[in-house]
Each structure stands twice: as C-alpha cells, then as structure tokens.
Amino acid sequence: MELLFLALLVFLMALALGSGFPVAFALPGSAIVTVAVAALCGYVATGNPDAYFSHGGPWQWLSAGVTNLRGVYWEVERDTLIAIPLFIFMGIMLQRSKIAEDLLVTMAQLFGPIPGGLGISVVFVGALLAATTGIVGATVVAMGLISLPAMLRNNYSKSLATGTIAASGTLGQIIPPSIVLIILADQLASAVDQAGTARKALHKAATGELSMPSSFGVVSTSAGEMFLGAFIPGLLLVAIYMLFILIYALINPKVAPAVHGGTFDKAFFAKLALALFPPLGLIFLVLGSILAGVATVNQAGAIGAVGAIMMAGYRLKDGSKDAYAPVILGLASLIGILAVLMIFQPNVKAIHTTQDALGVFLGVVATIGLIIAIGWSSWRAFKIENTLQEVMIETAKTTSLVFIILLGAAMLTAAFRAFGGEELVRDFLNGLPGGFWMKFTIVMAVIFILGFFLDFIEIAVVVVPIVAPILLADPSANITAVWLGVMIGLNIQTSFLTPPFGFALFYLRGVAPPIVKTLDMYKGVIAFISLQLIALVIVGFYPQLVNYLPNRASLTSETAPPPRNPRLDYCVDKYIHDQFVTKGAAINSAIAEARQLNLDYLPDRLKTGLEQSFEAAEEAPVLMAQAWEADDRINAAVVDYMPVQERVRRIQADIREEDEEIDDLKITIGRMRSDDQAEARAKLEARVADLEADRERLAAEIPADWKETYATFKALLKEETILSGKFRRAAGDGYKPVAEIVATLQDNAAYADLQADLMQIQSNLATADAADLVASIEDLSSRASEVEGASDISSGLSRVRRSLRNETPDFEKATEDMTELVADYEAQLDWRNQAEVNLLPTLERYEATIRGTLGIREQRRFDNEQALFVAACQSDHRDVSHYF
Structure with a gap:
C-alpha cells in the first residue's frame, strides 16, 4: 500500500505542475493531500491512521517539512540562505539602473569586427552579468531587448542569435554568485550528514570495527566552497560558447558576419572603461572577498548590494554635473579606512596615546563619509523613477517565492520519505550494476530529463535531498560534496534551455520581435545544450577543475588545517615520498653531517x-x-x-x-x-x-x-x-x-639576559623583604617561561618562591634552592655557549633540510609549495571502497 500512495504523491505533483498550478502550492499541496488520504484510508481499513506509512504517522510527516526548514533557516551556524535576498537585490538593481545596457552596447562595438563578434560579446557580457547578478530572467530580457535587434539587423542567423542570448543568460546559474549554488550548498550540507552516517554504518557492517577512520569521512561543502568550485567550470563553459561561435562563424560566415562600424578613439575607450570597470570592480569585491577568505558569502552579498546601490547612484543621474559625487566620496572613504587600518590599530578601548586617538578619529571620519555616500546613493535610487522601492518589492517577491518553494519542497520530500520512497530509490540505485558511476549517470540523466519540465529550484530541493546522500555515501568514488553540487548545478542549468518549459526561452519570447519564431529559438538552443553537456562530461572526467580552488583556499588560509590532520595523511605522505625521491641525496648528506x-x-x-x-x-x-x-x-x-x-x-x-x-x-x-x-x-x-x-x-x-x-x-x-x-x-x-x-x-641571548636578575635575587635573599623578593621572582619566572629551554629555571624559581610564601618565610631553604639554581643555570649557560658555536650552524642547516619531509607534520601549517601540492593531490577522487 505504501507504493500505491507513493505513486499517488508523484501523480498529484505532476498533475498540479502540468496544469499550471503555482509551484509554491503544488509541492506542499500534493504532500498534504497524499498524507491525509493515506491516514484516512488507514483509519477506515484498520482503525490505525499510521497503518500505510513505512514508519511514523501522518502528523509526524506533515510537520517534518516545516520543522526541517525552520531548523535550517533559523539555525545560527547555517545562515547560508540569508545571502539569497542580497544577491537578488544586487541583480535587480543593476538591471534597473541600466548598467547592463551600457555594458552590452559597448562590448558589441568592441567585438563587432571579429567573425561572430556580436555573439561573442553577448557571451562575454552574459558572463559579467552572471558574476554580478546571477538573475537569469533579468539578464535574458536585457540582452534580448538590446542585442537581438542588433544581431538581426546585421544578418545573424535567427537560431544562432536567440540560442546565444538564451544560453548566455543562463550562465548566472553556474558562475558565482549564484542562487542555485547557494541552495545546493544548503541541501548538500544536510545530505553530507546523512551520507556520513550511512558510510560509518557501511564500514562497521563490512569490517566489524566500531569506528571509521576520519580520512574516510564524507567531505562537506559550504556556499563559499561551491562558489570557488564553480568558478573554473563557469569560465570553461564561457570559453566553449565563445569558441563554438567563432568556429561556426569562420566555417559559415553568413550566419554570424563581422560588423564594421564605429571608431576606436579616445572617447570610445573612455566609454568602454566606464562601462566595464565598475562591474569588474564589483565582481572583484564580491568574489574576491570570498576567494581571499576576507568575507563570508553573506557578507559578500551585503557588499554586492551596497556596490549595486552605489553604481545605480551615478548611472541614474547620468549627464548631471554631480553624478559621480557619491561614488567618489565612497571610494575616498574606503581608501581612508584601509589607510587607517594599515597605519594605526584603531581600538576605542585601547586609546593610550595621541596616535591611538588620531587613528580612531580618522577611522570614524572615513566611516561617516562611507555612510553618507551610501545614503546619498540610496536617496537618489529612491527619488529617481522610484527605483529603490521597485527593486525592493521585486526582491521581496522573488525571495518569498524561493522560500515558499523551499518550504513546499521540504514537505514533499518528507511525504516521499513517509511512504518509503527514499529506501526505494536507494535500493534501486544500489542494485544497479556498474557501481558508483552507473548510479551517478542514472541520477544525472533523470535530472536532465526533469529539466524539461521543472524549474531549477524544484529539482535542487526535491531531487537532491533524496539522491545526494546515496551518491556521497558510496566509498568507491569517494566524491566531494562540492564536486557533486557543481555537477548538478551544470546539469540543472540546462533546465532553462530545454523545451517545452525552458524559462530562458519564455523570457526571450516575451521580448523577441514577431519575425523570430519559437521554432527558431528551439533550434538555436540545441547546440548550446550540447555544449553544456560537453562541459558536464569534461568536469566529470576532471574533478580537479572543481576541487582544486576550494582545497587551495582552505590549505592556504589563516585557518588552514595543520599538516597533522588525518584527512591529509595520504597526500602528505605522497608529498614526502616525492621529496625523498628528488632530494634524498641532500637529506642523507645532512643526516651524515649531523652525525659527525x-x-x-x-x-x-x-x-x-x-x-x-x-x-x-x-x-x-x-x-x-x-x-x-x-x-x-x-x-x-x-x-x-x-x-x-x-x-x-x-x-x-x-x-x-x-x-x-x-x-x-x-x-x-x-x-x-x-x-x-x-x-x-x-x-x-x-x-x-x-x-x-x-x-x-x-x-x-x-x-x-x-x-x-x-x-x-x-x-x-x-x-x-x-x-x-x-x-x-x-x-x-x-x-x-x-x-x-x-x-x-637560538634563544641563547635571551637566556643570558636572565643572569643579572638571578644574581640580584640571590644577593637580596639576605636583606630584602620576602614580599619584594616574591614579586621579583614572579617577574623573572614570567620572563624565563618565554625563553626556549629555560623551563628548569622557571621550576627552580617556583621552589624558591614557595619557600618565601610560607607564613614564616624559610630564607635558609630559599637560599639553598637559589644556590642550586644558579649553579644549574651557569652549567647550562656553559654548554649552551659551546653548542651555539660548535653545533648550531650545522643543526640549523639540518633542521631546514628535513623540515619539509620528516618535520612536515610538526609544523603549524603548510608552506605555499606544500599547500599547493596537497590541494592538487586532494582534488582527484580516490577510491577507498577496498577498506570497507
């Protein structure tokens, strides 16, 4: 009976979506109706409403979706979804302020003389808009309004022109910052937990061991890592699009002729700089802050939103004398803040000198200037054409739609699990011959087919929670969550182009002239869907394209894991082995020299x-x-x-x-x-x-x-x-x-500096007050604790101090201990001085020689060469199933 209600659930969802019922209500509606029908049938047939659920009951599963979403969204450590409205706001603001229009017109003139140049310019601008907005609808509409008439006017093939615009508009789904990557990161975070539990259970069942080595654990991901992982595949897709258009234009010049016109004078290059550099600067601030580890995804989203307001502030006043005043003030304030941070250490609680006060004052002035610049730009956006209000309303609508779909999908997934759907899918996939890659191929094929009928959000939040734990738990490929997420993201991207429900096609159809038929659009996107599948295959065969940047960022950051981390054992040993092969003679020579x-x-x-x-x-x-x-x-x-x-x-x-x-x-x-x-x-x-x-x-x-x-x-x-x-x-x-x-x-000089104070304390034992002596001893002990190899001195001083801290200070015992301590100090100073001359130079060379091999795990972090080697090593998939 559970299978019957599972089929009913899928049927109701397909019926609701196919009839045009809003997705936000179709997903939870089908779940609620199916759970209610199953409970009613169970109560009528057996007197137990729980009878036809694989486990649990109707109330548990009806509340599970809401509970799961609330736990994800309101959980302090998982605030990834907060970035969604920020990036949506940024994209809509840039589109409404006509920054995208300026960019398209200018780049079309720049690339026009190249065969297929207009098409290449559309791809280039689509990539830039993807990196600044990530909003497919806004990008496709903007490029359709501006570029499509120009391409048709210059005798471009209708299918190539529409295919290029539609495909370029979808780049925002894979080039960060991307909403789909944020949603996938959120879904995969839960999937990793389930997969980790499943893999531990598999290891225990196979080996009988109670614990699984941490090096076999499932590697999780975050929105920031998803952005890093998708960066190179996104650029790869852009390069494939451009190369295709160029080769197609060279083979058949009639479909994409070169466009000659306009002069490349100073005025043009000034216009080009003004159109190109602000978006590039915003990309640098948003993505650069994430790549450099300076900001989280949420903070980068806030930076992007503020940057979009600043850019809108001057673009909306284009032609006015003071158009650039707010952005100039903002840039000057940012430079001032950076200068203050580099020169001073501003801290209100630590003002001790005039210089400290000056640093805080200058920092406050620069901050106020930045706030004024942001407020000024916001006021312009609010007053001119009511831009700010319209953008905020659109942002609220789009964000609400995303979160309602997330809630509905969580309820649908809960109902799917209630009737044993997850176990059914797992048993089917695990029963397939061919291991992991057969499972993965089937899943990707299903996602591709679903893309013909469903939007990317529905696929991401309905399919991924079901299949991702199964794929991640398999130790035979031992894939990373970020690689799986990027592969699914590339696949989902095709859902915008695949007829009959490709949303990019709908957006473009709405702004295309009547001369362009819908059939022309369908023909145009076929080639670009094929190119996306080619990119998918390339990334599948070369996981380093995804994994390398996140690994590199992790291993070179200030919070990098130490070389002793068990997860890194295999790659660290591989690095040491390679060093032994290439530098073995030098290591052996250093050892032989040290032994002499x-x-x-x-x-x-x-x-x-x-x-x-x-x-x-x-x-x-x-x-x-x-x-x-x-x-x-x-x-x-x-x-x-x-x-x-x-x-x-x-x-x-x-x-x-x-x-x-x-x-x-x-x-x-x-x-x-x-x-x-x-x-x-x-x-x-x-x-x-x-x-x-x-x-x-x-x-x-x-x-x-x-x-x-x-x-x-x-x-x-x-x-x-x-x-x-x-x-x-x-x-x-x-x-x-x-x-x-x-x-x-190497600390000999600091050790020798202790001698005078030791002698002073020894001479004062006969005359000084016990309390004064204790204070002097504590001060010297604190200094000695900072000197390498002086722990014996600290211990000896502690014995002297204890004798003097008694109710009746024991000066005789203190003097005896102090005499012994001074003798030990002098003996150590003697061998230290000899060793500094006779041993230290050779031992320093020896230590430097073996530091990167024998001593690598004793370091706090990797050096740059080691980090890059380990990052590259970890970027490939390593089969560990033979340990299970």
Missing part, C-alpha cells in the same frame, strides 16, 4: 635525544619506501579482489535487509496473541519461513573461500597501515629533538 657532530658536552637527556633522532631520521626513508611498496601490493591485489568484494558486499546487504524484515515480522507476530488473529499470524509465520529460506540461499551464494580472501587482503591493508604509522612516528622522532635544540640555542 661532537655531542659529549650536552646534558645526557639532550645528547641521547639527538642521537636517537638521527637514528630515526635514517630509518624513516626506509619505512616510507616499505609503506609505498605495501601500497603497491594492495593496488596489485585490488584488481582481483574488488569484483569478489563487490559481489559479496551486495549479497551481505541483501541479507541484512532480509534480517531486518524478519526481525520486524517476528515482533509483529509476538504481539498477535488473540485467537481471532491466528490466521494473520500464520501468514506472517509463513512469510518469515520464506524469508529465512531466501536468506539461506543468499548466504550460500557467498564464495566458500571469501573469509580466506578477505583475511589475506585485510592483512595487506594492516601491513600498509602499520608501516605508515611506523614511518610517521620515526619522522616525528627524527625531527622534534632537533627542532627543540635549535630553538633552544
């Missing part, structure tokens, strides 16, 4: 530690080589092992499903004790017997030698894990003692 040093005058602890570190350093490359040999043996064995493992794991998954159903049926049978339930109980017992027989049949399909095969392969995995662990320990043991002694000797 005379360490006899060092304290026993330091001498023994250094000698052991040299031994560990010599052993580490050998262990590393053995670990990689073990990895090679695993890769060789995987070829024969994986087909058997995949077959067995599938059988075991089927057995677990049988066991779950058997357990549920036995519970139900145990509750059926009355005589009138005997017949029903007998049927259930027969069903249990059939399931148990089926379970036995499945168990018999597992190869007889599976346990032996698994044990042999697991031994290989264990060997590699042990060798890798030994190498990492040897590397740490080989580096840390050297780093500590180098840091100690």
Whole structure:
C-alpha cells in the first residue's frame, strides 16, 4: 500500500505542475493531500491512521517539512540562505539602473569586427552579468531587448542569435554568485550528514570495527566552497560558447558576419572603461572577498548590494554635473579606512596615546563619509523613477517565492520519505550494476530529463535531498560534496534551455520581435545544450577543475588545517615520498653531517635525544619506501579482489535487509496473541519461513573461500597501515629533538639576559623583604617561561618562591634552592655557549633540510609549495571502497 500512495504523491505533483498550478502550492499541496488520504484510508481499513506509512504517522510527516526548514533557516551556524535576498537585490538593481545596457552596447562595438563578434560579446557580457547578478530572467530580457535587434539587423542567423542570448543568460546559474549554488550548498550540507552516517554504518557492517577512520569521512561543502568550485567550470563553459561561435562563424560566415562600424578613439575607450570597470570592480569585491577568505558569502552579498546601490547612484543621474559625487566620496572613504587600518590599530578601548586617538578619529571620519555616500546613493535610487522601492518589492517577491518553494519542497520530500520512497530509490540505485558511476549517470540523466519540465529550484530541493546522500555515501568514488553540487548545478542549468518549459526561452519570447519564431529559438538552443553537456562530461572526467580552488583556499588560509590532520595523511605522505625521491641525496648528506657532530658536552637527556633522532631520521626513508611498496601490493591485489568484494558486499546487504524484515515480522507476530488473529499470524509465520529460506540461499551464494580472501587482503591493508604509522612516528622522532635544540640555542641571548636578575635575587635573599623578593621572582619566572629551554629555571624559581610564601618565610631553604639554581643555570649557560658555536650552524642547516619531509607534520601549517601540492593531490577522487 505504501507504493500505491507513493505513486499517488508523484501523480498529484505532476498533475498540479502540468496544469499550471503555482509551484509554491503544488509541492506542499500534493504532500498534504497524499498524507491525509493515506491516514484516512488507514483509519477506515484498520482503525490505525499510521497503518500505510513505512514508519511514523501522518502528523509526524506533515510537520517534518516545516520543522526541517525552520531548523535550517533559523539555525545560527547555517545562515547560508540569508545571502539569497542580497544577491537578488544586487541583480535587480543593476538591471534597473541600466548598467547592463551600457555594458552590452559597448562590448558589441568592441567585438563587432571579429567573425561572430556580436555573439561573442553577448557571451562575454552574459558572463559579467552572471558574476554580478546571477538573475537569469533579468539578464535574458536585457540582452534580448538590446542585442537581438542588433544581431538581426546585421544578418545573424535567427537560431544562432536567440540560442546565444538564451544560453548566455543562463550562465548566472553556474558562475558565482549564484542562487542555485547557494541552495545546493544548503541541501548538500544536510545530505553530507546523512551520507556520513550511512558510510560509518557501511564500514562497521563490512569490517566489524566500531569506528571509521576520519580520512574516510564524507567531505562537506559550504556556499563559499561551491562558489570557488564553480568558478573554473563557469569560465570553461564561457570559453566553449565563445569558441563554438567563432568556429561556426569562420566555417559559415553568413550566419554570424563581422560588423564594421564605429571608431576606436579616445572617447570610445573612455566609454568602454566606464562601462566595464565598475562591474569588474564589483565582481572583484564580491568574489574576491570570498576567494581571499576576507568575507563570508553573506557578507559578500551585503557588499554586492551596497556596490549595486552605489553604481545605480551615478548611472541614474547620468549627464548631471554631480553624478559621480557619491561614488567618489565612497571610494575616498574606503581608501581612508584601509589607510587607517594599515597605519594605526584603531581600538576605542585601547586609546593610550595621541596616535591611538588620531587613528580612531580618522577611522570614524572615513566611516561617516562611507555612510553618507551610501545614503546619498540610496536617496537618489529612491527619488529617481522610484527605483529603490521597485527593486525592493521585486526582491521581496522573488525571495518569498524561493522560500515558499523551499518550504513546499521540504514537505514533499518528507511525504516521499513517509511512504518509503527514499529506501526505494536507494535500493534501486544500489542494485544497479556498474557501481558508483552507473548510479551517478542514472541520477544525472533523470535530472536532465526533469529539466524539461521543472524549474531549477524544484529539482535542487526535491531531487537532491533524496539522491545526494546515496551518491556521497558510496566509498568507491569517494566524491566531494562540492564536486557533486557543481555537477548538478551544470546539469540543472540546462533546465532553462530545454523545451517545452525552458524559462530562458519564455523570457526571450516575451521580448523577441514577431519575425523570430519559437521554432527558431528551439533550434538555436540545441547546440548550446550540447555544449553544456560537453562541459558536464569534461568536469566529470576532471574533478580537479572543481576541487582544486576550494582545497587551495582552505590549505592556504589563516585557518588552514595543520599538516597533522588525518584527512591529509595520504597526500602528505605522497608529498614526502616525492621529496625523498628528488632530494634524498641532500637529506642523507645532512643526516651524515649531523652525525659527525661532537655531542659529549650536552646534558645526557639532550645528547641521547639527538642521537636517537638521527637514528630515526635514517630509518624513516626506509619505512616510507616499505609503506609505498605495501601500497603497491594492495593496488596489485585490488584488481582481483574488488569484483569478489563487490559481489559479496551486495549479497551481505541483501541479507541484512532480509534480517531486518524478519526481525520486524517476528515482533509483529509476538504481539498477535488473540485467537481471532491466528490466521494473520500464520501468514506472517509463513512469510518469515520464506524469508529465512531466501536468506539461506543468499548466504550460500557467498564464495566458500571469501573469509580466506578477505583475511589475506585485510592483512595487506594492516601491513600498509602499520608501516605508515611506523614511518610517521620515526619522522616525528627524527625531527622534534632537533627542532627543540635549535630553538633552544637560538634563544641563547635571551637566556643570558636572565643572569643579572638571578644574581640580584640571590644577593637580596639576605636583606630584602620576602614580599619584594616574591614579586621579583614572579617577574623573572614570567620572563624565563618565554625563553626556549629555560623551563628548569622557571621550576627552580617556583621552589624558591614557595619557600618565601610560607607564613614564616624559610630564607635558609630559599637560599639553598637559589644556590642550586644558579649553579644549574651557569652549567647550562656553559654548554649552551659551546653548542651555539660548535653545533648550531650545522643543526640549523639540518633542521631546514628535513623540515619539509620528516618535520612536515610538526609544523603549524603548510608552506605555499606544500599547500599547493596537497590541494592538487586532494582534488582527484580516490577510491577507498577496498577498506570497507
């Protein structure tokens, strides 16, 4: 019966959408009606309204959608959706203030003399508008009104002209900032949690181990990472569009002839700069602040909204003498704020000098100037053509539509899960032959087909929550959420072009002249849909195009994970291995030179530690080589092992499903004790017997030698894990003692500076007051704690201080402890001075040589070379299914 109501749910949704019923009400309406009908039928047929739900009841599922959306939107740590109205406002403001119109006209004149130049200019402007607005409707309408007549006037093919405009207008869906990327990031954040839980359960079921290594965890994403990940694929799509138009125009000049006209004089280039640089500046502020890690997506959205108001402030007063006054004031104020931050450290609570007060004063003046500039521009937008009010109304309408659809989709997804739809989809996908890539291909094909009938928002919020956890949980491809999100975003983008419901086609049809037929538009978009699919295939084969920038930004930021992070182990070891191959001779030479040093005058602890570190350093490359040999043996064995493992794991998954159903049926049978339930109980017992027989049949399909095969392969995995662990320990043991002694000797000057105060305290013990002595000792102890290798001095001073802090100060004990402390200090100073001359230069060279290999995990963060290597290494997908 659950399948019947699941079919009813899909039918009602398709009927409502196909009849033109508003999407915002079709999604929750079909969910509410189906849940209500299922509850009513359950109550009438069995007296239990929960009877026809796979689990839970009607009230639970009706409230689940609202609860889920509220938890996402009002949760403090997940405020991603706040960026949506900000970017919508920015896009509509730029479109209403005719910034886009200026850009199109100017770029068309610039590219016109090139074959296909008008088309290339449309793509170029579409990319710029995508990076500043992300609003498809506004972009397509603007370019349709301005560019289409010019292209037709210059004898462009109708299909090529309309296809170029429609496709270029959709670039806002993949080039950040993009609303669809924000929504996908939000949906994928929840999917990652579910996928992580599923993968842990899979690892436990396969290996029997209670915990899964964190390096096998599902990699999450955020809106900022989605923007970074989509940046290169977006540029790739722009390049493919331009290349197609250029080649098509060269092959068949009649469809896209070059346009000659206009002069490229100073006036033109001034106009070009005025049209091009402000949008580029806004792109730099919005995307640059995200890429550089200066601002979050929400903060970047606010920057974009303010920037759009500032640009509208001068464009709406075009031709007026004071048109640029607000933006000039704003730029001057920003420069002033940056200068204050660079020269001073403005902090109202930390004003101690005249310079501090001056920095705060200048900062306040510059901030007031910026506020005045923003207010001035806003007032202009409010008074001129009522622009600000209309933009805010449109923003409110569009934002409300997005959030109502999100709410409706959350309710629809909850109803889909209520009738076991999610389990049905998971079982279908997991049952497909061909592993992850077959599942992924089927999902992408379904999304592409749905794009013919549904908008991008419906696909993103209905389909993604169902299929994303299944794809992300699969360890065979071990894909990242950002790659999956960008791939889905590229696929969803085609929904704007695919007939019959391609929204870009509707937008363009509304502004196209009657001479352009709808059939011309359909013909025109076919080529660009094919180009989008080509881009999809390229990004699918080269995940580095998506993953590299987010990885690079993460590993080079101030909050970068340390090299010791377990998630980075594989790539860090790969970097060390490559360094051993290329610089092994230099490392061995440095070790040999260090071993020749005379360490006899060092304290026993330091001498023994250094000698052991040299031994560990010599052993580490050998262990590393053995670990990689073990990895090679695993890769060789995987070829024969994986087909058997995949077959067995599938059988075991089927057995677990049988066991779950058997357990549920036995519970139900145990509750059926009355005589009138005997017949029903007998049927259930027969069903249990059939399931148990089926379970036995499945168990018999597992190869007889599976346990032996698994044990042999697991031994290989264990060997590699042990060798890798030994190498990492040897590397740490080989580096840390050297780093500590180098840091100690480099602090010799600070250590010597303690001598005078130590002697002063020792001489004052006979005459000074105990309280004064304690104050002096505490001050010296604080200084000693900042000196590398002076912990013994701090401990000795603490003993002296305790003797003086008693109710009756024990000067005799304090003097004895102080005498011993001074003797220890002088002895340490002696060997420090000798070591600084005889050991430090060689040890510094040695430490610098092994820092990037044996000592890489002891560093606080990667250097630039290491970060870029690890970012590139992590950008590819790595199959880890043989560990499951």
